[in-house]
Amino acid sequence: MTTVLTIGVGAPLAQHLDAVSSATHLGVAALEAPGGLMARLEEAGQPEVLVLGTDVPLDRALGLAAQVDVWAIPLSVVLVGPSDPDLWVAAMRSGVRDVLGPDAGQDDVAAVLHRCGTVARARAEATRPVAGHGPGPDQGPDHRVVVVASAKGGVGKTTVSTNLAVGLARSGRGSTVIVDLDMQFGDVASALALAPEFTLPDTVNGAASSDPLVLKTFLTRHPSGLYVVAGSDSPAAGDAVTSAQVAQLIATLSTEFRYVVVDTAPGLSDHTLTVLEQATDLVLMSGADVPGVRGMRKELDVLQELALVPARRHLVLNMWDAAGALSTADIETTIGAPLDVVLPRAGAVALSTNTGVPLLQTGGRDAVTKGLQTLLGRFLPDAAPSRPGLLGRLRAGAR
Ligand SMILES: Nc1ncnc2c1ncn2[C@@H]1O[C@H](COP(=O)(O)OP(=O)(O)O)[C@@H](O)[C@H]1O
Ligand SMILES: [Mg+2]
Structure with a gap:
């Protein structure tokens, strides 16, 4: 099941999200608490999807999405907002993965979460971040x-x-x-x-x-x-x-x-x-x-x-x-x-x-x-032994 953190999302949408995912819901004030977004993501167990609701001012939401993009962590950002082409363009430029209407139905929510969860998992697999060594500020x-x-x-x-x-x-x-x-x-x-x-x-x-x-x-x-x-x-x-x-x-x-x-x-x-x-x-x-x-x-x-x-x-x-x-x-x-x-x-x-x-x-x-x-x-001193590729695993299995 896709893991989700929502910030500033209204009740009807939160209910739809609860029905199809394992979601933690926070109010916008959570962004001001010590550590900001990075700390909230950690507390929520590094979710796969972050949903920024309409309570988060648009500029702030786009800024947060851009920040997540720079951190290069396996997290898909979904923005809640009207289906306006200008918003879409601004959202995509900031690294937002998908936009959900505030009154989106259950099916839409499920489809968006499915897409975003799949992308986040694929990215996690591709980058295989090392525990405790996530990128971002305070490194x-x-x-x-x-x-x-x-x-x-x-x-x-x-x-x-x-x-x-x-x-x-x-x-x-x-x-x-x-x-x-x-x-x-x-x-x-x-x-x-x-x-x-x-x-x-x-x-x-x-x-x-x-x-x-x-x-x-x-x-x-x-x-x-x-x-x-x-x-x-x-x-x-x-x-x-x-x-x-x-x-x-x-x-x-x-x-x-x-x-x-x-x-x-x-x-x-x-x-x-x-x-x-x-x-x-x-x-x-x-x-x-x-x-x-x-x-x-x-x-x-x-x-x-x-x-x-x-x-x-x-x-x-x-x-x-x-x-x-x-x-x-x-x-x-x-x-x-x-x-x-x-x-x-x-x-x-x-x-x-x-x-x-x-x-x-x-x-x-x-x-x-x-x-x-x-x-x-020499720059990856904590390099874990690389996982064997498919061929290596087949060989190990044949032994
Ligand atoms: N090990 C190498 N073998 C062959 N050619 C090389 C090698 N290293 C660099 N070059 C070539 O030498 C040229 C200069 O390299 P470059 O990296 O631009 O040097 P610099 O930045 O120090 O001026 C480039 O055309 C590059 O392809
Ligand atoms: Mg040079």
Whole structure:
């Protein structure tokens, strides 16, 4: 039976819901109690469907739906309201799954609940959230801001940050956003085959800069569930963005997303140093050439002097070629630290860049994809052993 939480729903509709589901009914005042909606959902045992009744002001209801959408939890939101096309459009944009008329009959209620319950269960299955690690505000110690940086350009920062972000979004561990902080030549949107309506400069002005719900409307959604703050398509507009604005953007995103992945421009720009102040993780990258590796060493030294190396550091060597002049041992000696992940040079990467389909979206079995999965694994420390697929279960049954 579908589990339902209703807020501000009138008596006749509540009775219809009781007849076909296991429902908890609350008044609008419940939204003002400590913890707000998130706490009420938890108290109601994480229901599959949330019905927002006509007692909830429309703006408030749409805002709540947008918030639930960002949390990316397996919950379908139903709005009670008139069957007005404008309302439908606004509702769908906010992430509402279905709209019920205030005087809907028993059959309508049953049909809507059936659809919404099915979607919520499918989403729960697809994302398999880990108990106690739900996304959303107040995310606790597992909350991560990951900065991907390098001394030189063209070493694979965008490749790694987009793959990591898509991998995190697909992992179901929590809502994920990627921010393209390469103000001049950002290409995160292109690496994800997205045509964004808004870019970073749009997000740092006006209400979007401090209100997470407004900000969300400026983000672009990737099919993996990942949210994207695309880079500026005009270098001039990008240059006008100040470090304080960048800091505010990352802080606002951090309140709503469990994972914030930041792609950066080469070198140590002001913007990169600014986000490092809020970072929990630094992914420092280099190509497998002498100048690149020396650059990595220098960048690490400077960041250490500035006390800007976050708690977790991941050294990634990219475009490794076994036939090349440098051995990984030479490279580790030059850097003065062990490499955490080595990604080989592979044609599959260029193909993925050109088609805009990250390797972790398709899940191939080649060496680069495996290396990217190893890197992803470093951000999922509580990773439960993955459940065997159908084939694995058949094999286990045959034993
Ligand atoms: N491991 C790799 N093997 C082959 N080509 C790669 C590899 N990693 C990145 N590339 C290619 O190198 C180019 C630059 O990568 P990119 O991620 O844009 O670097 P950056 O963001 O550091 O400038 C892209 O065309 C990408 O396809
Ligand atoms: Mg780049």
